[in-house]
Each structure stands twice: as structure tokens, then as C-alpha cells.
Amino acid sequence: MTLTLDTLPGSATDGLTDFRPGFIGLRCGNCNADTPIAPKFVCAQCFGPLRARYDYASVREHMTHASVAARPRTLWRYAELLPVDRVPTDGLSVGCSPLVAAPRLAKHLGLRQLWIKDDSRNPTLSFKDRVVAIAAARARDFSFHTVACASTGNLAAAVAAAAARLGLRAVVLVPADLEVAKVMQAVALGAHVIRVDAPYDAVNRLSLELTDELDGWAVLNVNLRPFYAEGSKTIAFEIAEQLGWRAPDVVVAPLASGSMYTKIAQGVDELAQVGLIERRATRFVGGQAAGCGPIAAAFAAGTDEITPVAVPAGIVRSLAIGSPADGRPALALARSTGGSIEGVEDADVIAAVRLLAATEGILTETAGGVTLAALQQAIRRGTVASDDEVVVVISGNGLKTVDVLAELPRQVIAPTFDAFETYWATLEGPGGHS
Ligand SMILES: *Cc1c(COP(=O)(O)O)cnc(C)c1O
Numbered sequence: 419m420t421l422t423l424d425t426l427p428g429s430a431t432d433g434l435t436d437f438r439p440g441f442i443g444l445r446c447g448n449c450n451a452d453t454p455i456a457p458k459f460v461c462a463q464c465f466g467p468l469r470a471r472y473d474y475a476s477v478r479e480h481m482t483h484a485s486v487a488a489r490p491r492t493l494w495r496y497a498e499l500l501p502v503d504r505v506p507t508d509g510l511s512v513g514c515s516p517l518v519a520a521p522r523l524a525k526h527l528g529l530r531q532l533w534i535k536d537d538s539r540n541p542t543l544s545f546k547d548r549v550v551a552i553a554a555a556r557a558r559d560f561s562f563h564t565v566a567c568a569s570t571g572n573l574a575a576a577v578a579a580a581a582a583r584l585g586l587r588a589v590v591l592v593p594a595d596l597e598v599a600k601v602m603q604a605v606a607l608g609a610h611v612i613r614v615d616a617p618y619d620a621v622n623r624l625s626l627e628l629t630d631e632l633d634g635w636a637v638l639n640v641n642l643r644p645f646y647a648e649g650s651k652t653i654a655f656e657i658a659e660q661l662g663w664r665a666p667d668v669v670v671a672p673l674a675s676g677s678m679y680t681k682i683a684q685g686v687d688e689l690a691q692v693g694l695i696e697r698r699a700t701r702f703v704g705g706q707a708a709g710c711g712p713i714a715a716a717f718a719a720g721t722d723e724i725t726p727v728a729v730p731a732g733i734v735r736s737l738a739i740g741s742p743a744d745g746r747p748a749l750a751l752a753r754s755t756g757g758s759i760e761g762v763e764d765a766d767v768i769a770a771v772r773l774l775a776a777t778e779g780i781l782t783e784t785a786g787g788v789t790l791a792a793l794q795q796a797i798r799r800g801t802v803a804s805d806d807e808v809v810v811v812i813s814g815n816g817l818k819t820v821d822v823l824a825e826l827p828r829q830v831i832a833p834t835f836d837a838f839e840t841y842w843a844t845l846e847g848p849g850g851h852s
């Protein structure tokens with residue numbers, strides 16, 4: 419492939435001149451009652467969850483392979499299937515992350531064809547920039563002055579950066595024991611960072627109270643959730659477009675609340691619905707860490723009942739949600755597609771992070787280790803076969819969790835060849851130390 423200017427990510431999101439919104443309102447996932455476009459997340463009739471609703475017939479008419487291809491390389495190129503009625507001309511350049519062939523890792527795993535959707539390559543180094551791009555744009559449309567969130571780590575920086583770019587105030591609440599790199603990233607990007615002495619679920623409940631008590635505050639993953647959640651569909655849109663407008667046999671993704679995992683499937687389904695890809699059976703494999711894996715535990719037990727995890731344990735902080743909002747639909751998706759939701763041990767997470775780094779040169783955070791380890795388990799389980807074409811979603815960058823992954827070489831040497839030679843002789847040889 420020749421690298422030309424138009425294959426580089428766009429620097430800004432131009433307004434799309436040919437854009438006809440497909441988004442028409444919100445609908446209750448429980449009783450199907452319709453709600454006009456508003457910053458609401460629960461149904462006024464039954465308190466069920468509100469979801470974005472589209473006019474697929476109109477999208478089918480206006481969104482074509484050619485119209486998408488002609489647009490800037492950001493997630494706004496799929497605007498007809500996003501919950502907006504205009505496309506922002508400012509904002510960060512989010513999405514269109516690379517889909518990289520991973521032949522060395524494929525060989526190691528015994529797979530025919532393996533792709534890495536490297537979503538660590540977003541402005542704040544995680545997939546959370548996608549959900550925040552949509553929610554922050556809508557927050558401004560709805561005239562909120564402050565964007566807030568409860569975060570397991572990556573959301574904090576994504577909200578901080580988006581707010582800075584759009585001229586909004588960012589307030590992020592985080593569990594006090596988060597990784598330093600993630601907290602510092604949000605602080606450095608200018609957010610008010612409030613560390614709370616509690617696990618994520620309690621922090622999340624506190625953030626919900628803020629929306630009730632404080633005028634002009636949008637909690638992006640709570641009261642703008644119907645808009646926020648739709649951002650994850652763009653991972654599916656991009657994978658399909660990057661494969662030449664088709665879906666793979668298997669997608670592997672990590673689960674915290676289960677939102678991204680289920681929205682990727684919804685994205686694939688919508689592309690088939692509007693005629694941009696052919697409908698085919700794709701299996702969805704998910705991963706959770708054993709230290710906080712309520713959805714994986716329910717999958718293993720063969721039940722729909724998700725038992726909340728009161729005190730999350732282990733190294734995978736970005737997935738540590740004890741009461742996952744989308745646990746049930748995630749279970750249903752895994753079961754109905756012939757996929758699985760794997761619970762993986764911390765030692766396997768670290769081994770998988772190292773394997774990805776050593777085979778493909780991609781350093782991911784612990785959540786990415788969960789995802790790759792889930793694929794390894796699914797291969798052993800028989801959910802994934804050697805002739806499957808597999809896409810693994812790597813959702814965050816390894817610099818955010820580097821402390822659990824590697825130790826600094828302890829010894830420091832003098833700047834002489836003698837010192838080098840003496841030191842080298844103490845090692846087992848090239849690659850012998852790690
Ligand atoms: C938030 C997050 C996810 C998934 O979160 P959901 O709540 O399941 O959508 C996955 N990976 C990383 C790195 C994250 O920060």
C-alpha cells in the first residue's frame with residue numbers, strides 16, 4: 419500500500435455536506451414507548467433503558483460505500499447511523515484506527531487469519547474517545563456547560579480531552595485506587611479529578627446523583643447514555659469497511675458494563691439492515707478478568723442471573739464494574755451467536771499482553787490482555803476454530819498500565835564497552851532476559 423495524504427487520519431472533522439440524519443428519536447428497550455430527542459436515559463412510563471432509533475429505510479437510501487469512502491477519516495463518516503442531527507466541525511479526530519493483520523500471532527495461536535483492531539490509537543489512547551465524541555457533541559447541543567463521568571480509568575482522560583477541545587468543563591470521579599497514569603492523564607488534560615474512596619459502582623451511583631442535583635451537568639455515561647453507547651458501534655462499522663465491507667467469522671472484545679461488546683454486534687447488524695454488508699453469522703467472544711467477571715461467571719454457570727461483585731480484585735482496573743448494566747444482553751449475544759464470555763486469570767492477562775507485544779509490536783493495557791487471553795481460551799473451548807477469520811479489539815494502550823507488566827532492568831552500567839561486555843555475559847544472551 420502506498421501511504422498518501424488521504425490515507426492518514428483526518429486532522430479535523432469537516433461538516434458533511436451530503437449528510438441526511440437517520441436518527442429519529444429514543445425508544446424504550448422494555449415497553450417500546452417512543453421519546454423525542456432529549457437528554458434522557460430512562461423511559462418515563464416504565465423506567466426501562468432508552469435507546470437510539472433510526473429510520474433504516476432512509477439510511478439505506480443515503481448511505482453508500484462511495485458516500486462513506488469520500489468522507490474524512492473519523493467516526494463521523496458513519497453519521498447516518500449515529501444519534502446526531504448535525505456533525506460537529508470541531509472536536510477531536512476520533513476513530514478510523516488501524517485494522518492490522520497479525521500473522522505472527524495468528525501462527526502462534528494456530529489461526530488462519532487474525533486481525534487486530536488497534537483502538538489504543540485514539541486521541542487519549544483508548545476506545546473511550548468514540549463514546550465520548552458522540553456524547554460530548556450532544557452535551558453541547560443540549561446546552562450543558564459541564565461534562566462529568568464516573569470512570570474506571572480511560573473514560574476520565576477521554577472526557578477531559580473532549581471537554582478541552584469543545585470548551586466545556588470536565589469533572590471526573592474515579593475510584594481512589596486507579597492506576598496513576600490514567601489519573602494523571604485526566605489531570606494534565608485539565609479535568610477536575612475527584613478521587614472517591616469506593617469501588618466504581620459506588621462512584622457511579624454518586625455521579626447519577628450529580629445529574630439530579632446540579633443544573634447544567636451532563637454525566638456522559640449516565641444521563642446521555644443512549645447517545646454515548648452508540649459510539650461503540652463505529653468499531654463494527656470500521657472493521658467491516660476495512661475488510662472491504664463484510665463481517666468476520668469471530669469478533670473478540672472485552673466487557674466492563676457489556677456495552678461495547680453488544681454495540682459492536684448491533685453495528686454489524688445495522689450494516690446488514692441498511693444493505694452495506696451481506697448478513698452472515700458472526701460469533702461474539704467476550705473477555706472479563708476473573709477478579710471482576712460477573713458476566714463471565716454467569717456465562718460459565720449457564721444462568722441469566724448476574725451476581726454483582728462487591729469488591730473487584732486484580733490488575734484489570736478498566737473493566738472492574740461489579741454491576742454491569744448490559745450484562746444480560748451480553749449473555750444473550752454470546753449464547754445466540756455461538757460465542758462465549760471467558761473469565762481470565764491475571765497471570766494469563768499478563769502473558770497475553772507480553773505475547774501481543776512480542777509477536778506484533780503492540781503494547782496494550784491489561785484490558786487488551788484480557789481480550790487476547792479470552793481468544794486463547796475460546797480456541798481451547800472450541801468456540802473458535804483454526805480456519806476462522808478473527809478480529810480482536812484492542813481497546814487501550816499499554817503505557818496506561820505499564821507498572822504491572824514489566825520491571826525495569828535493575829542494573830545500570832558505565833558507558834564503556836568493558837562494562838557492557840561484562841554485563842552482557844551475565845545475561846543468557848540475546849532475548850535471554852526479560
Ligand atoms: C471501558 C472499557 C471497555 C469496555 O467497557 P464497556 O462498559 O463494556 O463498554 C473496554 N476496554 C477498555 C480499555 C475500557 O476502558
Ligand SMILES: [Zn+2]
Pocket residue numbers: 446447448449450451461462463464465466
Ligand atoms: Zn418503557
